[in-house]
Amino acid sequence: MSKQEKVRLTFPDGSVREYPKGTTPQQILEEMSPQFRKKVLAAKLNDSILELNRPIEEDGEFRFLTWEDKEGKYVFWHSSAHLMAQAIKRIFPQAKLGIGPPIEDGFYYDIELDRPITPEDFEKIEKEMARIVEEDYPIIRKVLPREKALEFFKQIHEDLKIELINDLPEDEVITAYSQGEFTDLCRGPHLVSTGKIGKNFKLLSVAGAYWRGDEKNKMLQRVYATSYPKKKMLEEHLHRIEEAKKRDHRKLGKQLDLFSIQESIGNGLILWHPKGARVRRIMEEFWINEHYKHGYELVYTPHVAKLQLWETSGHTGFYRENMFPPMVMDDVEYQLKPMNCPFHITIYKSHLRSYRDLPMRFAEFGTVYRYERSGVLHGLMRVRGFTQDDAHIFCTPDQLTDEIVKVLDLVIYILQTFGFNEYDVYLSTRPEKYVGTLENWDAATNALQNALEVKGLEYEIDPGEGVFYGPKIDIKIRDVLGRSWQCSTVQVDFNLPERFDMEYIGEDGKPHRPIMVHRALFGSLERFFGILIEHYAGAFPLWLAPVQVTLLPIADRHHNYAHRIYQELRNANVRVELDTRNEKVGFKIREAEVNKIPYMVIIGDKEVENQTLSVRHKGEGDLGSMTLDEFRDRLLHEIKLKK
RNA sequence: GCCCACGUAGCUCAGUCGGUAGAGCACAUCCUUGGUAAGGAUGAGGUCACCGGUUCAAAUCCGGUCGUGGGCUCCA
Numbered sequence: 001m002s003k004q005e006k007v008r009l010t011f012p013d014g015s016v017r018e019y020p021k022g023t024t025p026q027q028i029l030e031e032m033s034p035q036f037r038k039k040v041l042a043a044k045l046n047d048s049i050l051e052l053n054r055p056i057e058e059d060g061e062f063r064f065l066t067w068e069d070k071e072g073k074y075v076f077w078h079s080s081a082h083l084m085a086q087a088i089k090r091i092f093p094q095a096k097l098g099i100g101p102p103i104e105d106g107f108y109y110d111i112e113l114d115r116p117i118t119p120e121d122f123e124k125i126e127k128e129m130a131r132i133v134e135e136d137y138p139i140i141r142k143v144l145p146r147e148k149a150l151e152f153f154k155q156i157h158e159d160l161k162i163e164l165i166n167d168l169p170e171d172e173v174i175t176a177y178s179q180g181e182f183t184d185l186c187r188g189p190h191l192v193s194t195g196k197i198g199k200n201f202k203l204l205s206v207a208g209a210y211w212r213g214d215e216k217n218k219m220l221q222r223v224y225a226t227s228y229p230k231k232k233m234l235e236e237h238l239h240r241i242e243e244a245k246k247r248d249h250r251k252l253g254k255q256l257d258l259f260s261i262q263e264s265i266g267n268g269l270i271l272w273h274p275k276g277a278r279v280r281r282i283m284e285e286f287w288i289n290e291h292y293k294h295g296y297e298l299v300y301t302p303h304v305a306k307l308q309l310w311e312t313s314g315h316t317g318f319y320r321e322n323m324f325p326p327m328v329m330d331d332v333e334y335q336l337k338p339m340n341c342p343f344h345i346t347i348y349k350s351h352l353r354s355y356r357d358l359p360m361r362f363a364e365f366g367t368v369y370r371y372e373r374s375g376v377l378h379g380l381m382r383v384r385g386f387t388q389d390d391a392h393i394f395c396t397p398d399q400l401t402d403e404i405v406k407v408l409d410l411v412i413y414i415l416q417t418f419g420f421n422e423y424d425v426y427l428s429t430r431p432e433k434y435v436g437t438l439e440n441w442d443a444a445t446n447a448l449q450n451a452l453e454v455k456g457l458e459y460e461i462d463p464g465e466g467v468f469y470g471p472k473i474d475i476k477i478r479d480v481l482g483r484s485w486q487c488s489t490v491q492v493d494f495n496l497p498e499r500f501d502m503e504y505i506g507e508d509g510k511p512h513r514p515i516m517v518h519r520a521l522f523g524s525l526e527r528f529f530g531i532l533i534e535h536y537a538g539a540f541p542l543w544l545a546p547v548q549v550t551l552l553p554i555a556d557r558h559h560n561y562a563h564r565i566y567q568e569l570r571n572a573n574v575r576v577e578l579d580t581r582n583e584k585v586g587f588k589i590r591e592a593e594v595n596k597i598p599y600m601v602i603i604g605d606k607e608v609e610n611q612t613l614s615v616r617h618k619g620e621g622d623l624g625s626m627t628l629d630e631f632r633d634r635l636l637h638e639i640k641l642k643k
Numbered sequence: 644g645c646c647c648a649c650g651u652a653g654c655u656c657a658g659u660c661g662g663u664a665g666a667g668c669a670c671a672u673c674c675u676u677g678g679u680a681a682g683g684a685u686g687a688g689g690u691c692a693c694c695g696g697u698u699c700a701a702a703u704c705c706g707g708u709c710g711u712g713g714g715c716u717c718c719a
Contacts, residue, residue: 099718110718116647164719175719185719207714208646215715219646222714250712254654263692263710373644375715555676582676590680604678614678622679 009045009062022055026192029064039066039229041196042075042189049075051141051189067229077102079139079191080201080227085109086182086194087128088223091121097184098160098211098220105237106226110209112160117221122203125223129201136195137180141188149174153185160211161185200234201227204241244481249533250379256538256595258546259380259529268377268384270526275546278575279532280525282544284365287389287414287521294410296363296391301343303367307333312499313342314435318468322370340366341493341518344392345500348514353504358514359399363391365525380530381485387525393517394502400515404451404473404490407519411475411488414521417642418528418544419535422478425457428465435469436495444492444515445471469495470518479535487523487531492516539596539618543642547597548635549576552588554604561608565601565628572632574639593618599635 005021009028019028025043029052032040043050046060049071056062065072081100088095088111098110111117144152146165153161164185165174177186179194191197203225211217228234245251253259258276265271272280288298307326310316315323319338326333337343344362353360367387376382395403415423427448430441448471452459459473466472472491476484493516496502503511522528532540542548549569553562559580569576577597579588585602592600602614612625626634 097719101717101719103717108717118647161719168719172719177719187719205713206647209715210645212718213715215645219715221646224714261711267710374710375644375646378712552679554678557676584675584677584682585679586677587681588679593680600679602679606678616679 007056008059009056010060012063019056021057024053024055025050025062025064026052028062032064036064040064041066041072041191041229044069044071049189051075051139052192054141054189074102075189075191076197076229077107077227078186078188079194080197080225081107081109082139082177082179082182082184082186082190083129083132083194083197083201084125084203084223084225085111085184086132086179087125088117089182090128091124092117096160097158099164100184106204106224108222108224110211110220110222112211112218112220117206117223119203119206125203126201130199132180132194133197133199134195135180136193138193139190140178141190142176142178142183144174144176146174149176149185152176152183156183158185197227198229200229200231201225202234202238240481244483244534247481247534247537248379249381249530252533252538253380253530256546258533261379266384267374268372268382270380270383270385276529278546279540279544280529283522283525283528286417290410290414291361291363291391294361294406295359296361299344299347299362299364301340301347301364301366302337303369304334304336305342307335309342309346310335310338313339313496314469314499315339315342318433318435322372324369324371336369337366338368338370340364340368340388340390341392341496341516342500344390345496345502345516348394349500349502353394353514355396355504355506355512358504359393359395359403361391361393363389366390380526380533383524383526386527388520389522389525390518390520393519394497394504394514395517396504396506396512397515400447400492400517401450401454403517404447404492405454407490407517408451408455408457408473411490411519411521415475415477415488418532419541420477420479424476424478424484425452425459426462426465426474426476427452427459428462428467428472428474430471431464431466431468433468434466436498440494441471444494447492448473448490467491469493472518477531479531480537481534483534485527485531487528488521489519489523491518493518539598541643542598542635543639545596545598546575547577547595548574548639549599549601550588550592550597551576551578551601551603552585552592553578553580554585554602556582558603558605558608562603565603565613568628569632569635572636574632574635589616601631 006018007021008016008018010016029037029040042065043052043062044065045056045062049065065075067073067076078101081102085097085100092113094114096112098112100107100109149165150162153165168174175186175188176183177188177190203223205224207222208219209222211220226237228237256275257273259273260271261267261269262271307316315338323338324336326335347362348360365387367385369385372382372384393403429445452473470491470493472489474486475488476486478484497513497516502514504514506512551562551566553559562578566576566578589600596618598618600616602616607614612627613631614625615623615631617623
């Protein structure tokens, strides 16, 4: 009798156990508690994920994957994608399958079909999916030799799959997964049967998507859907989608009369209405004060400049597709500015600079215009005209890391003040199209990396995502709903100083080349405002609220007293409104609540007689009566705290 | 830009089979002076996004243009 071969598995608790070679995770799972068994979706051996019925052939670190693991979720969604594809194929046998991966909150499948799939079809597809779940087919993995695979998918007319197989590397093990009559080319892994997916799924939307993400290819129909192991989880997810819709800045922008985008003006161009403009002013004033404190000087520059300037900067070569077309005046071409940097450089160059002048920090709310393809425009988030809170720091190589660290400090301080405490930091490296030498790119990337190390910030590298003139640190904030938004950016640039032949005179009396740092904290005022609206669901904290207080006199005879309060609060710089309309107080309160005004002050006989105010806070309700002084102090204190 | 869907009063939306336009809110006027989330009456408000076509007749059907929305990054 030959001794049976064994595999040694190390479990997460550190224990090491031996099993006969070929044991499946399912068999190991039998040892676990029934509650745990129910939760397990797949297993992980070293770096590969296995379905539960896959024999284990080698030693290694072993653990089970549940919904708590990202990989577990992905197996679940991946199997869900197959389930949906199978249902779609049953209903539309002529459909051809593209790819069907799991994504952040669910999964999709790209389908080629001779008719559009509409939301009306969703119910039918979902019904068919439920049927397949009930039929509970085992999901069977098959390894196919390349020829066999090609033959099989040719036979079932899955042309797109054939394209995929042909593009797989020579040595790749080709696998397919079958469930009932349905077989899909797939790397896996999957749940063990369609029944394990359960019925908590929902088709969400359908959209066009280029085959393999290339706009030269044909367009497929991408069906988005999601699924969860528990009904409650699906409901919560759908609820989150509803919440996000309620917070949509486009909707709130209209409701609260903050901004608009109008056909007569042009798409991607924003009108800031008075209330939106108030919030913007506050953002700007706060920003300006902080920048003065941190050694920046404000500058203003024009919206257009000669095209030649953009040729010098390299924009016409590397950025042209994002620029508005030039205009001709007096036989000279002028360009609407897509960036502010050449202007700040030109200001720098207006004098001979000494090393003693450095670092110089020029800041500006610079409004730039960029041509964005019509299909990518989105409310305030992606527009064609926007104002950057831009600044350029000119410094010596010695000063560089320190300057970047200072910028990072300022970024974090400003973002926190606006209520954002979570961020993801990315270091983006040299893209395919770039200007400058490799040495400079390396030096710039190192400087950014150093600063991140000094700050002890965790970050990810985003290869090839830098700007054409230099690498950058991007800081993406996470809002209340956990969504991530790109705002702040810090970019090191050795190239523009060279192109513009910038100099400073060093200690040695000789000319040297300064280094330039581009940076923005809000990124764009438009986008940041949009994010703020969604973050606060339109209910801005007191210091940002466009209207902080509304005075609600009960009857005409209270107007005089109300006017006096109004003037006093205005004098104290409080953004206050007086509602003298002929309406009942309940009506006025309702309107103030709907408009998300933080404080309401009710003024009636009692208040006039006692020279007090009856104060109500949005959300908190009636705060009782207080004197004007008490109320004003409360407001000013709360405004100062900016919370 | 591309695919799909959508575009009706300031806003949110209804409008059946093609027969010539409706509601609520907002607005105006009047009544009401009311104490913590909607008092009442009356009135005004539309080239049904725009251009063209089919038809006796188009908000409705067809084509085009403009705009908006979902996506086109996740690669078996």
